[in-house]
Amino acid sequence: MPGDSLNVHLNNKSISQNTYDAIVVGSGISGGWAAKELCEKGLKTLVLERGRNVEHIKDYYAGTEKHPWELPHHGKITQQDKTESPIQSKCYAYDEVSKKFFVKDSEHPYNQVKRFDWIRGYQVGGRSLLWGRQSYRWSDIDFEANAKDGFGVDWPIRYKDIAPWYSYVEKFAGINGNKDGLPQLPDGEFLPPMEMNCLEKHVAAQMKSKFKDRVMIIGRSANHTARVGDRGPCQYRNKCQQGCPFGGYFSSNSATLPAAAKTGHLTLRPNSIVLELLYDKDRKRATGVRILDAETNKTEEFYAKVIFLNASTLGTTFILLNSVSDAFPNGFGNSSGQVGHNLMDHHYGVGANGIYEGFEDQYYYGRRPNGIYIPRFRNISKATKRSDYVRGFGYQGGASRGRPGNGNGIGVELKEYLTEPGVWRMGIGSWGEHLPYYENKVTLNRNKKDKFGLPTLDIDCEFKENEMAMRKDMMASAAEILEAAGLKNVKTYDSNPAPGFCIHEMGTARMGKDPKTSVLNKFNQMHDVKNVYITDGSCMTSSACQNPSLTYMALTARACDHAVNELKKGNL
Amino acid sequence: MNRRDAISRVALLLGGTVIGAEFFLNGCASPDKKVGASIDFTPDDIAFLDEVAETIIPETDTPGAKAAKVGAFMTVMVKDCYDETNQKIFLEGMGKLNDASKKKFEKGFMSITPEQRKELLIEIDKEMKEYNKNKKKEDGTHYFNQMKQLTLLGYFTSEEGATKALRYVPVPGRYDACIPYKKGDKAWAL
Numbered sequence: 001m002p003g004d005s006l007n008v009h010l011n012n013k014s015i016s017q018n019t020y021d022a023i024v025v026g027s028g029i030s031g032g033w034a035a036k037e038l039c040e041k042g043l044k045t046l047v048l049e050r051g052r053n054v055e056h057i058k059d060y061y062a063g064t065e066k067h068p069w070e071l072p073h074h075g076k077i078t079q080q081d082k083t084e085s086p087i088q089s090k091c092y093a094y095d096e097v098s099k100k101f102f103v104k105d106s107e108h109p110y111n112q113v114k115r116f117d118w119i120r121g122y123q124v125g126g127r128s129l130l131w132g133r134q135s136y137r138w139s140d141i142d143f144e145a146n147a148k149d150g151f152g153v154d155w156p157i158r159y160k161d162i163a164p165w166y167s168y169v170e171k172f173a174g175i176n177g178n179k180d181g182l183p184q185l186p187d188g189e190f191l192p193p194m195e196m197n198c199l200e201k202h203v204a205a206q207m208k209s210k211f212k213d214r215v216m217i218i219g220r221s222a223n224h225t226a227r228v229g230d231r232g233p234c235q236y237r238n239k240c241q242q243g244c245p246f247g248g249y250f251s252s253n254s255a256t257l258p259a260a261a262k263t264g265h266l267t268l269r270p271n272s273i274v275l276e277l278l279y280d281k282d283r284k285r286a287t288g289v290r291i292l293d294a295e296t297n298k299t300e301e302f303y304a305k306v307i308f309l310n311a312s313t314l315g316t317t318f319i320l321l322n323s324v325s326d327a328f329p330n331g332f333g334n335s336s337g338q339v340g341h342n343l344m345d346h347h348y349g350v351g352a353n354g355i356y357e358g359f360e361d362q363y364y365y366g367r368r369p370n371g372i373y374i375p376r377f378r379n380i381s382k383a384t385k386r387s388d389y390v391r392g393f394g395y396q397g398g399a400s401r402g403r404p405g406n407g408n409g410i411g412v413e414l415k416e417y418l419t420e421p422g423v424w425r426m427g428i429g430s431w432g433e434h435l436p437y438y439e440n441k442v443t444l445n446r447n448k449k450d451k452f453g454l455p456t457l458d459i460d461c462e463f464k465e466n467e468m469a470m471r472k473d474m475m476a477s478a479a480e481i482l483e484a485a486g487l488k489n490v491k492t493y494d495s496n497p498a499p500g501f502c503i504h505e506m507g508t509a510r511m512g513k514d515p516k517t518s519v520l521n522k523f524n525q526m527h528d529v530k531n532v533y534i535t536d537g538s539c540m541t542s543s544a545c546q547n548p549s550l551t552y553m554a555l556t557a558r559a560c561d562h563a564v565n566e567l568k569k570g571n572l
Numbered sequence: 573m574n575r576r577d578a579i580s581r582v583a584l585l586l587g588g589t590v591i592g593a594e595f596f597l598n599g600c601a602s603p604d605k606k607v608g609a610s611i612d613f614t615p616d617d618i619a620f621l622d623e624v625a626e627t628i629i630p631e632t633d634t635p636g637a638k639a640a641k642v643g644a645f646m647t648v649m650v651k652d653c654y655d656e657t658n659q660k661i662f663l664e665g666m667g668k669l670n671d672a673s674k675k676k677f678e679k680g681f682m683s684i685t686p687e688q689r690k691e692l693l694i695e696i697d698k699e700m701k702e703y704n705k706n707k708k709k710e711d712g713t714h715y716f717n718q719m720k721q722l723t724l725l726g727y728f729t730s731e732e733g734a735t736k737a738l739r740y741v742p743v744p745g746r747y748d749a750c751i752p753y754k755k756g757d758k759a760w761a762l
Binding site: 067068069072073074075076077078079080194195196197198201235236237238360361362363364365366367368401403407409410411412414415416418419420421422 | 629630634645648649652653654655690697725726728730738740742744746747748753754759762
């Protein structure tokens with residue numbers, strides 16, 4: 001077994017120095033939660049992060065405090081950025097300041113069997129620094145979907161299992177929202193909601209009067225509309241992705257890692273690339289992990305009673321596939337053969353926008369880092385059943401008085417025209433569910449190595465007929481809504497992004513009831529190896545259409561509770 | 573801010589809906605080409621571009637593009653953010669603009685009066701509009717489109733443009749969803 005031979009050469013002291021109660025791999029949104037929960041429950045916890053350290057606030061000051069004119073390119077990105085990072089630099093959140101939180105594509109290669117835009121942030125906090133912060137609960141419409149239409153395997157949990165954990169994480173994370181009483185989008189423990197501007201209010205009212213089946217609500221986001229502990233409140237700068245010096249939104253760096261550190265039980269080790277899990281086949285337990293120190297290029301082993309994998313969906317998949325032994329020749333805990341399969345993202349980038357003639361005497365103050373949301377309204381009841389596709393989608397969007405486009409001519413007239421706000425515009429874009437297909441997969445390529453000499457990932461994922469049929473409706477319904485609300489010049493668009501680009505990759509180590517067809521049980525515990533838990537996106541059995549991070553948080557807190565109870569009972 | 577909003581807001585801010593939309597959404601054009609490292613601008617080039625920019629956004633009761641150093645900004649953007657194809661269009665465009673001045677006024681652009689500059693650039697702006705109307709996918713961007721968009725971007729994100737021609741509030745501190753607006757009130761800078 002890998003690891004055993006090395007152990008012989010280590011004296012007992014160094015083994016004990018490298019031994020913890022728990023190891024958490026990854027410090028992003030789910031790893032941060034695992035660290036907090038395990039530490040607060042008294043476990044000596046080692047968090048391994050492959051990237052550099054990023055300290056809350058201190059390490060954000062590399063541009064976010066600057067005015068646009070103080071940046072060489074006034075916030076825009078350069079040809080060099082595009083050359084070094086052709087994929088990351090396409091991301092909506094990538095700018096002259098926030099690029100510090102994205103990997104360089106040139107340094108972290110992967111292989112696109114089909115086009116897949118893999119957006120990554122390798123640092124303490126991971127992508128929790130960059131995330132879109134939209135936070136929505138799932139409902140039983142989502143947890144029952146696989147069982148009802150037969151795609152994928154059934155979720156081993158239902159809404160009632162996770163509802164108290166949603167409440168638990170929302171209270172700490174600080175999610176703003178309005179209680180809207182919708183069955184498909186359960187209410188949560190909210191900070192005060194943000195407010196719709198006057199055109200958004202108008203469209204919401206028009207929708208209410210013109211559609212029986214759909215409503216528009218204010219978005220629910222992890223921006224702190226009131227102070228949460230020592231965080232926030234949000235200052236409405238709308239520069240979240242650069243790191244917020246006000247702690248105005250939830251991230252691992254602002255919230256969970258400081259909470260974990262406060263217990264005195266946390267050891268955070270940046271620059272630690274986990275290569276593989278170590279396994280004791282007699283006990284059928286993981287004993288620890290082997291890492292590569294990204295600075296010294298030396299390997300080292302760490303040991304613990306329980307291990308949480310939170311390295312992001314594809315990062316965790318890499319670790320599992322790279323951990324081969326006699327017991328697990330096809331990857332760690334992969335007796336089902338499902339590890340790496342059923343890769344999902346959301347499909348988005350399709351919608352409509354238009355202008356509104358009116359409200360010229362209305363404006364707004366501040367830059368709200370949140371928009372409106374139109375929750376799913378397809379296939380949620382008999383009356384809303386579609387014959388052309390299963391599942392559904394939601395819309396995010398917003399209205400604004402942009403500065404006028406298409407300035408005609410030049411000179412004083414143009415200048416005056418451009419210094420006043422333009423007409424009101426509104427756009428909505430959709431986020432659609434991606435079904436779990438076994439053949440959408442990620443595998444290890446041992447022939448192509450990265451700069452550390454590690455294998456790379458082959459990603460082979462696509463959207464299929466169901467998604468394509470849904471997209472037609474996503475586009476048509478967007479236009480229908482805006483036109484019904486009285487917008488003019490309504491134009492539809494479909495930018496047709498590749499899988500990955502929605503940055504909601506999930507599903508490659510799914511939860512399920514049956515160890516033969518799934519990797520994790522209903523507590524995110526590996527069927528094959530009981531002291532390994534996986535609570536990042538790879539655990540997801542289906543994708544729903546809501547932004548998934550809040551669900552990762554709730555599943556993580558729930559799994560930590562289970563793990564600590566099992567430890568106490570001596571079951572791990 | 574959600575993603576759609578992010579994209580549309582950038583497009584609106586920069587006034588770019590047709591040509592250059594790709595540039596403004598992504599910062600730069602085609603990712604396939606290397607930066608033209610040899611491209612260089614002289615102080616005369618910057619002075620020339622300052623006057624082009626000032627003609628597009630002149631000084632009024634608020635500073636113009638020249639005071640905002642838009643000429644220098646344009647050169648930085650062309651050097652760092654344009655691919656070689658667009659760099660070439662821009663450089664040749666400076667020559668074309670000067671030639672058009674010579675043709676019309678028998679003097680280079682730097683030697684004609686502000687009124688003549690305005691007259692000339694109105695013509696070129698119209699020419700650009702016609703070009704854009706008939707533009708095929710494989711056609712390049714019109715040079716004046718580049719100059720105009722860089723001027724608007726550079727000016728309205730400059731200290732002079734953002735704080736004087738517009739209203740700039742770096743830390744709003746709150747969100748007021750609906751406030752009264754009367755004609756003549758300036759737009760928010762961001």
